[in-house]
Amino acid sequence: MNRERETAPAAVRLDTWLWAARFFKTRSLAAQAIDGGKVEVNGARAKRAKMLKVGDGVRVRRGPFEFQLTVRALAERRGPPATAAALYEEDPVAKKERERHAEQLRIAPSARYEGKGRPTKKDRREIDRLT
Numbered sequence: 001m002n003r004e005r006e007t008a009p010a011a012v013r014l015d016t017w018l019w020a021a022r023f024f025k026t027r028s029l030a031a032q033a034i035d036g037g038k039v040e041v042n043g044a045r046a047k048r049a050k051m052l053k054v055g056d057g058v059r060v061r062r063g064p065f066e067f068q069l070t071v072r073a074l075a076e077r078r079g080p081p082a083t084a085a086a087l088y089e090e091d092p093v094a095k096k097e098r099e100r101h102a103e104q105l106r107i108a109p110s111a112r113y114e115g116k117g118r119p120t121k122k123d124r125r126e127i128d129r130l131t
Contacts, residue, residue, distance in 0.1 A: 011051035012074045014041060014058075020075040022084040023060055023067070038062070058088070064101065068094035 012020075015030040018039070024030040031048045033039055040059040041050055052058070052071055060067045068091040075087055119127065 009074050009076060011053050012076055013048065014039065014046055014050040014052055015048040016076055017052050017071070017074065017087070018058075018060070020078045020084065021087045022078070022081060023062065033060070033062070064105065065098050066094065067098070 015027050015034055018024055018030040018033075019027040024033060030039075034046060034048045037045055038061045039046055041052065042057050043059075052074065054071055054074060056071045058067075058069045058071060060069065069088040070091070071087070072089050073087045075083070078084070
């Protein structure tokens with residue numbers, strides 16, 4: 001039986017690491033975010049094939065939220081969420097700011113449907129009767 005060694009790689013592609021760390025559901029979504037400028041490595045915009053090393057700083061913007069991370073471990077395969085959380089360490093100040101922003105969004109009133117929109121057939125007939 002030929003067994004593969006379970007050794008940690010020295011460097012991993014950025015899109016693969018973001019997928020393995022569970023920031024994106026698929027690697028192609030991670031690649032789209034990187035291409036769209038939503039991911040920075042060590043303060044500079046990165047390409048999807050950028051090789052990450054332990055200790056690199058990564059900034060990820062997803063929707064209204066921003067994650068500032070430090071790479072603690074590398075992985076090429078996606079594992080359970082507990083394993084994924086061990087791959088990085090989040091900046092405590094940025095985490096507190098993100099949680100505060102999430103709370104503000106949760107409390108803020110959202111736009112709700114008020115029943116207005118395209119007139120029904122009955123409404124159109126009444127409009128025609130008036131004109």
